[in-house]
Amino acid sequence: MLSPRNVAAAIGVSESSLKRWVDDGLLRAARTAGGHRRIAVQEAVRFVRARRVPLARPDLLVRGAASAGRGGVLDGEQLFTLLVQDRRAEVVSALIGRFLAGDSLADLCDGPMRSALARIGELWRHEERGLLVEHRATDTILQALTLLRHLLQGPSSAAPVALGGAPSGDRYFLPSLMAAAVLADVGYRDANLGADVPADTFVRAIDEYQPALVWLSVTAAVEAGTVRQLLRALVERGRSRAVPIVGGGRSLDRAVTAEVGTVHHLGSMAELAGFARAHLSRWPHAESTITIRD
Numbered sequence: 001m002l003s004p005r006n007v008a009a010a011i012g013v014s015e016s017s018l019k020r021w022v023d024d025g026l027l028r029a030a031r032t033a034g035g036h037r038r039i040a041v042q043e044a045v046r047f048v049r050a051r052r053v054p055l056a057r058p059d060l061l062v063r064g065a066a067s068a069g070r071g072g073v074l075d076g077e078q079l080f081t082l083l084v085q086d087r088r089a090e091v092v093s094a095l096i097g098r099f100l101a102g103d104s105l106a107d108l109c110d111g112p113m114r115s116a117l118a119r120i121g122e123l124w125r126h127e128e129r130g131l132l133v134e135h136r137a138t139d140t141i142l143q144a145l146t147l148l149r150h151l152l153q154g155p156s157s158a159a160p161v162a163l164g165g166a167p168s169g170d171r172y173f174l175p176s177l178m179a180a181a182v183l184a185d186v187g188y189r190d191a192n193l194g195a196d197v198p199a200d201t202f203v204r205a206i207d208e209y210q211p212a213l214v215w216l217s218v219t220a221a222v223e224a225g226t227v228r229q230l231l232r233a234l235v236e237r238g239r240s241r242a243v244p245i246v247g248g249g250r251s252l253d254r255a256v257t258a259e260v261g262t263v264h265h266l267g268s269m270a271e272l273a274g275f276a277r278a279h280l281s282r283w284p285h286a287e288s289t290i291t292i293r294d
């Protein structure tokens with residue numbers, strides 16, 4: 001929880017202006033036992049993003065978020081350089097800076113993160129250090145995504161659940177983590193099962209979480225039969241409650257999703273966000289309005 005003075009200094013306005021925004025209901029605050037206003041970091045972040053408020057001192061708002069918070073550009077090329085040079089703190093602060101400047105999580109994933117990782121994925125062919133860089137970069141992106149997720153406003157306990165992961169044999173955990181973060185940004189309670197999920201665990205999780213949406217991300221070259229079987233099991237499990245199954249990832253085969261049918265095969269995090277937002281807008285009446293191809 002932050003004091004009005006801290007939030008005011010982060011934004012670069014006077015404390016009295018900030019207190020007025022609170023009193024006018026623009027910024028939600030709690031009161032301490034002594035009657036002092038306290039603002040949750042997530043609420044301050046929501047306010048800054050929604051109103052596109054330029055930040056004077058983002059580091060006061062989020063530890064580690066530095067000058068990039070003013071909205072400097074971050075393209076795949078710059079992120080690639082920072083990752084190769086293992087400049088972790090700068091990667092994290094640059095990504096958080098873009099997020100605070102109003103970029104959606106989906107834009108960050110499909111943009112700089114995807115393109116920097118694609119270039120890093122080519123290094124091992126030419127350089128001995130390539131694999132080392134790949135492992136380090138994966139961990140750095142993981143740290144940034146984890147921090148970004150903490151900055152999102154937690155969904156209400158009534159929010160629908162989105163559940164997903166990667167199939168057995170697929171050890172890539174970033175794509176599924178990205179999907180989870182993007183869906184949390186849209187307003188779902190995300191239940192990320194992560195990488196390498198056995199099919200029966202996936203099905204059990206559907207029974208347990210009763211999700212409103214299920215995603216499957218396939219990055220490793222998993223056997224088509226494994227993916228087909230898993231998708232069939234997910235479709236079958238979700239059918240009674242008309243739960244949409246959304247598939248994506250570089251190795252998800254269009255022929256397989258077409259064969260299984262009723263799977264929404266999408267190509268990016270932005271498409272996932274768009275689909276999920278439309279689905280959420282129909283919630284809690286989604287059951288009667290979602291049509292599933294058979």
Ligand code: B12
Nearest residue numbers: 110118121172173174175217220247248249250266269272
């Ligand atoms: C990090 C990485 C690794 C890490 C994985 C760490 C981990 N546990 O996650 C390590 C070092 C272990 C690794 C190992 C290997 N890797 Co590797 N790896 C990568 C790398 C650099 C990034 C992968 C990643 O996380 N990308 C981030 C994701 C989010 O980006 P994306 O896949 O493009 O996903 C986008 C869309 O597909 C979509 N999307 C993804 N999921 C979903 C889900 C839904 C529902 C929706 C709607 C959309 C969606 O949105 C995303 C964002 O825009 C890629 C390069 C690349 N281009 O991605 C290579 C890459 C995947 N690896 C490759 C290879 C060859 C290997 C190795 C065999 C050899 C090697 N290079 O070391 C081993 C074997 C791994 C194995 N057992 O399968 C190849 C795959 C080639 C192929 N077609 O099979 C790639 C493409 C590199 C290359 N160009 O050669 N790798």
